[in-house]
Amino acid sequence: MSKKSKILIILLPIILILAVSVWYLSGQNVAVLQPAGVIGQKERSLIFIALILSAVVVLPVYALTILIAWKYREGNTSAKYTPDWDHSRVLETIWWGIPLIIITILSVITWNSSHALDPYQAIASKVKPIQVQVVALDWKWLFIYPKQHIASVNKFVIPLNTPISFNITSDTVMNSFWLPNLGGQIYAMPGMSTTLHLMANKAGSYYGSSANISGKGFSGMNFTADAVSSNSYNSWISSLAKSKSVLNLNNYNKLALPSTYNRVSYYKNVPDGLFENIIMKYMEPITNGSSI
Amino acid sequence: MMNNLANILGKLNVHALPSSPITAGAVIGGSIAVLAVIALITYKKRWTWLYKEWITTTNHKKIGVMYIIVAVLMLLRGASDAGMMRLQQATSVGSAHGLLSPNMFQQVVSAHGTIMIFFAGMGLMFGLINLVLPLMIGARDVAFPFMNSTSFWLFAFGAVLINLSLGIGEFSAAGWLAYPPLSELKYSPGVGVDYWIWSLQIAGIGSLLSGINFIVTILKMRAPGMTLMKMPMFAWSVLGAMTLVAFAFPILTVTLTLLALDRTLGMHFFSAGYGGNAMMYINLIWAWGHPEVYILILPAFGIFSEIVSTFSSKRLFGYKSMVWAIWAIVFLSYGVWLHHFFTMGAGANVNAVFGIATMLIAVPTGVKIFNWLFTMYRGRIRFTSPMIWFMGFVFLFTMGGVAGVLMAVPPIDFQLHNSLFLVAHFHTMIVSGVLFGYFAGITYWFPKTFGFRLNEKLGKYAAYCWIVGFILAFLPLYILGIMGATRRMDHYSASLGWQPLFIVAGIGASIIFIGLGLQILQVIVSIWKRNETKDLSGDPWSARTLEWSTTSPPPEYNFALLPVVNQRDAYWASKHSKTKTENDSYSPIYSPKNTSSGFFIGLFSLTIGFSIIWHIWWLLIIGFLGLVLTIILRTTSGEHEKVITVSQIEKIEIPLNGGTKA
Ligand SMILES: [Cu+2]
Numbered sequence: 001m002s003k004k005s006k007i008l009i010i011l012l013p014i015i016l017i018l019a020v021s022v023w024y025l026s027g028q029n030v031a032v033l034q035p036a037g038v039i040g041q042k043e044r045s046l047i048f049i050a051l052i053l054s055a056v057v058v059l060p061v062y063a064l065t066i067l068i069a070w071k072y073r074e075g076n077t078s079a080k081y082t083p084d085w086d087h088s089r090v091l092e093t094i095w096w097g098i099p100l101i102i103i104t105i106l107s108v109i110t111w112n113s114s115h116a117l118d119p120y121q122a123i124a125s126k127v128k129p130i131q132v133q134v135v136a137l138d139w140k141w142l143f144i145y146p147k148q149h150i151a152s153v154n155k156f157v158i159p160l161n162t163p164i165s166f167n168i169t170s171d172t173v174m175n176s177f178w179l180p181n182l183g184g185q186i187y188a189m190p191g192m193s194t195t196l197h198l199m200a201n202k203a204g205s206y207y208g209s210s211a212n213i214s215g216k217g218f219s220g221m222n223f224t225a226d227a228v229s230s231n232s233y234n235s236w237i238s239s240l241a242k243s244k245s246v247l248n249l250n251n252y253n254k255l256a257l258p259s260t261y262n263r264v265s266y267y268k269n270v271p272d273g274l275f276e277n278i279i280m281k282y283m284e285p286i287t288n289g290s291s292i
Numbered sequence: 293m294m295n296n297l298a299n300i301l302g303k304l305n306v307h308a309l310p311s312s313p314i315t316a317g318a319v320i321g322g323s324i325a326v327l328a329v330i331a332l333i334t335y336k337k338r339w340t341w342l343y344k345e346w347i348t349t350t351n352h353k354k355i356g357v358m359y360i361i362v363a364v365l366m367l368l369r370g371a372s373d374a375g376m377m378r379l380q381q382a383t384s385v386g387s388a389h390g391l392l393s394p395n396m397f398q399q400v401v402s403a404h405g406t407i408m409i410f411f412a413g414m415g416l417m418f419g420l421i422n423l424v425l426p427l428m429i430g431a432r433d434v435a436f437p438f439m440n441s442t443s444f445w446l447f448a449f450g451a452v453l454i455n456l457s458l459g460i461g462e463f464s465a466a467g468w469l470a471y472p473p474l475s476e477l478k479y480s481p482g483v484g485v486d487y488w489i490w491s492l493q494i495a496g497i498g499s500l501l502s503g504i505n506f507i508v509t510i511l512k513m514r515a516p517g518m519t520l521m522k523m524p525m526f527a528w529s530v531l532g533a534m535t536l537v538a539f540a541f542p543i544l545t546v547t548l549t550l551l552a553l554d555r556t557l558g559m560h561f562f563s564a565g566y567g568g569n570a571m572m573y574i575n576l577i578w579a580w581g582h583p584e585v586y587i588l589i590l591p592a593f594g595i596f597s598e599i600v601s602t603f604s605s606k607r608l609f610g611y612k613s614m615v616w617a618i619w620a621i622v623f624l625s626y627g628v629w630l631h632h633f634f635t636m637g638a639g640a641n642v643n644a645v646f647g648i649a650t651m652l653i654a655v656p657t658g659v660k661i662f663n664w665l666f667t668m669y670r671g672r673i674r675f676t677s678p679m680i681w682f683m684g685f686v687f688l689f690t691m692g693g694v695a696g697v698l699m700a701v702p703p704i705d706f707q708l709h710n711s712l713f714l715v716a717h718f719h720t721m722i723v724s725g726v727l728f729g730y731f732a733g734i735t736y737w738f739p740k741t742f743g744f745r746l747n748e749k750l751g752k753y754a755a756y757c758w759i760v761g762f763i764l765a766f767l768p769l770y771i772l773g774i775m776g777a778t779r780r781m782d783h784y785s786a787s788l789g790w791q792p793l794f795i796v797a798g799i800g801a802s803i804i805f806i807g808l809g810l811q812i813l814q815v816i817v818s819i820w821k822r823n824e825t826k827d828l829s830g831d832p833w834s835a836r837t838l839e840w841s842t843t844s845p846p847p848e849y850n851f852a853l854l855p856v857v858n859q860r861d862a863y864w865a866s867k868h869s870k871t872k873t874e875n876d877s878y879s880p881i882y883s884p885k886n887t888s889s890g891f892f893i894g895l896f897s898l899t900i901g902f903s904i905i906w907h908i909w910w911l912l913i914i915g916f917l918g919l920v921l922t923i924i925l926r927t928t929s930g931e932h933e934k935v936i937t938v939s940q941i942e943k944i945e946i947p948l949n950g951g952t953k954a
Contacts (some may be wrong), residue, residue: 021771024792025593025771027789028775028789029775029776029788029789030771030774030775031369031775031776032707032708032772032773032774032775032776033774038709042703042708043703043704043706044613046701046703046704047698047704047707050697050701050704051698053693053700054693054694057658058690058691058693058694061658061661061686061690062667062687062690064662064665065665065683065686065687068665068666068668068669069668069673069675069683072604072669072670072671072672072673073667073673074672074673074674074675075676075777079670080670081605081606081670081671081672082606082670083605083607083671083672084606084607085606085607085609085670086607086608086609086611086667086799087609087610087611087612087613091610091662091666092610092613092659092663095658095659095662095663096613096655096659099654099655099658099659100655103651103654103655106651106697107648107651108704108905109701110644110647110648110651110700110701111644111648113701113702113703114640114641114643114644114647114702114703115640115641115644116700116703117702117703117704117706118639118640119637120637120639120640121640156518159707163399166558172473172479172564173472173473173474173564174471174473174474174570176635176709176710178710178711178776178778180707180775180776181776183706183707184703184706184707185635185706185707185710186635186636186637186706187633187635187637189571189636189638190473190564190565190569191564191565194636195637206908207776207788209776210488210778211635211709211710211711211778211779212471212710213398213401213466213467213471213474213779213780214474215393215465215474215479216393216394216395216398217463218394218398218780218781218782219394219781219782219783219784220783222785236796253593260394265921281565282564282565283565284565
């Protein structure tokens with residue numbers, strides 16, 4: 001076999017695999033790379049910047065590896081052989097220095113982006129933010145709209161171009177609230193409230209999940225987030241206000257019982273302070289902490 | 293009466309036996325294998341041999357071999373767990389729910405991670421260190437041979453305990469690090485998490501003892517003339533890794549103890565509510581967990597340093613840089629643990645500091661890679677199978693490193709944390725870095741240990757299968773993570789379009805299994821045809837360091853005369869120097885006696901662990917008394933060393949030196 005056909009045999013399957021994957025992925029929702037919200041879009045740019053900076057080191061490594069391995073193979077006796085040459089101040093300065101410079105640049109980017117994209121920081125916008133309270137339960141997500149006194153399970157709707165402020169807790173073990181199309185996740189922990197700010201700018205129905213293992217129903221702990229126009233959002237809110245079920249404490253305690261692969265359900269008349277009470281439950285001394 | 297009988301066995305009863313056909317099959321298969329081995333030993337009348345030569349040995353080379361045998365068995369167990377996970381995720385889509393129930397799948401996931409890190413990874417690491425480190429620094433054994441035997445038996449009985457969970461009870465379903473509150477009694481009422489705690493506790497104490505042992509060995513037992521800066525790079529890597537062990541493993545011991553107190557005595561260190569704080573656990577476990585990654589990887593880096601230099605027939609490039617890089621990694625690896633939970637919401641300042649510290653580790657790691665490449669530069673590279681593993685490592689590890697740098701940026705981590713991207717990242721680091729390194733090391737030092745080489749052809753095929761299989765198995769996981777797939781899912785909906793990628797990952801895993809099969813075949817074929825690859829010179833690779841200056845396999849005492857070192861690559865130098873060193877005459881060698889104490893300390897620790905898991909309190913008392921008694925008997929018994937006389941040494945050495953007296 002000639003050298004050329006050998007190279008071809010290696011290259012062809014690689015090209016084929018690449019082509020098939022690109023074709024396949026073009027029809028799919030590659031959530032992190034196809035963000036539908038401002039935060040996700042900024043996070044995607046960060047991924048690309050970090051990739052490009054890394055390439056400055058990685059590509060030379062790959063090229064050097066192939067070149068050196070080929071040139072200094074045992075069979076090539078014409079190549080220079082210096083068995084005792086074992087250091088060079090110039091070379092070593094280069095490979096301590098250049099990665100250090102790149103990491104310094106990345107550090108500045110990290111510092112700035114960590115602050116700019118801090119999930120606790122409200123998104124600057126003229127539109128008034130909407131508050132959504134998120135409760136991880138065994139094994140479903142409860143979304144409470146405290147101002148509107150409605151709630152839903154495993155699905156919520158938000159208006160486009162409106163900052164959403166999620167307050168997140170758990171009424172069971174730790175979970176992680178992840179909505180990749182809008183950008184990011186934050187842990188849901190019992191007895192605590194964490195915060196995540198997101199804003200959608202493309203209409204659509206987006207997949208979300210719990211990213212942290214939480215027991216046997218964990219894989220079914222998915223939800224959909226619909227980003228819609230403000231008209232559709234308003235009509236969704238008013239339709240929920242006419243739901244059959246009421247989320248009083250009794251019904252909440254029933255809902256909080258373990259169940260798997262829950263369907264979407266809606267609730268009206270959510271009492272004030274439900275979210276806060278769920279958190280406070282874990283602050284009490286040893287008595288009976290099982291229900292509110 | 294019935295009640296009393298039930299109480300005697302604590303929580304243990306007939307329900308603890310396996311109920312699913314898959315577990316039952318595995319338990320029956322495993323039991324048959326164990327019985328077959330017992331029958332074979334009995335039939336061949338090898339029990340005394342086993343007891344005298346292996347169980348009670350304090351010789352570092354034999355302990356090394358036993359570590360590797362246990363680790364390989366555990367690697368196979370962990371790999372079969374991985375196979376089940378790939379099968380489940382390729383098939384459990386939409387209306388189909390796969391072979392495993394959610395709980396069983398989560399047990400498999402947890403067992404895979406725990407076994408691979410604690411028993412396959414740590415076992416191969418301590419095995420290789422035991423095999424070669426004393427030889428490499430010109431020592432006759434480790435500093436504390438009895439402690440070494442104890443460490444091994446704690447490790448081995450930890451492995452026994454984790455495998456008992458397969459047949460008696462269940463294993464943890466809370467992930468390999470068992471985060472509370474999920475791992476608390478309220479949410480995991482079974483014995484699974486207790487098995488996790490106690491098998492790690494027992495093995496972990498063994499690791500801590502080993503860490504101390506090797507630090508002292510390196511600092512105090514080097515051959516005359518071998519200053520620290522003349523040590524082989526593997527010795528430096530081990531010193532770095534063992535320093536990490538000495539400071540990280542106590543954290544693990546304490547964390548596991550606190551969790552055990554929560555679960556067994558109803559305390560509330562980490563529980564949800566009642567003042568417990570699960571975030572404390574997550575901080576503590578990663579304050580051990582991140583150094584742990586470097587504990588595994590530094591020795592692999594050391595192995596690559598030896599291999600690249602040997603097979604390039606050239607001095608290691610940038611020795612001093614390499615040493616500084618190791619200590620930079622050791623130092624930094626204590627200050628980055630928070631990158632495992634940027635998503636906890638610690639705030640931008642904290643996240644940014646830990647993100648930057650994490651990225652800094654890329655600098656010394658990159659330096660090491662460049663130094664290896666320039667060791668090859670202007671060398672004469674022999675592409676043996678260890679070098680194939682190294683080449684695979686450079687390509688994959690660099691790629692995985694980029695993924696690591698990405699996730700060190702907190703806002704990027706918010707998108708990729710706990711996704712399959714993360715899973716792909718750390719598998720790239722651990723498989724290509726740790727596992728490839730250990731495979732290369734086993735191939736490299738096999739002839740030193742057993743006196744014959746492994747089959748090269750099969751070794752290379754295995755390496756190719758691993759590399760190709762790895763790419764196919766894990767590239768899809770990187771993509772799936774970016775598509776929004778989280779880790780540890782036993783099921784997902786068909787509309788997400790993930791299944792084809794999971795199927796490709798399954799094909800990749802199958803290719804890895806072919807590689808694993810080839811490695812098993814390689815060992816069998818190599819033993820079969822061992823006469824063709826006999827190593828009579830003691831130096832089959834034309835290598836550089838002291839372990840190659842003695843015979844293969846080395847005598848019990850390693851070196852009849854302790855080598856004297858004047859420079860790095862001492863053996864290479866002595867081969868190429870014209871002046872032959874003057875031979876001294878032999879003097880008697882003090883060698884540690886065999887002891888069964890290590891074995892019994894391990895066995896009683898297993899008893900203690902098992903009895904706490906099942907709340908069998910009388911057995912706990914027996915285990916505890918047994919442990920204390922063993923230690924008292926050992927410390928009060930007289931002579932722990934035997935003397936190998938000059939005539940005994942001559943009997944071994946003279947035939948080796950072609951009949952001439954030293
Ligand atoms: Cu880490």
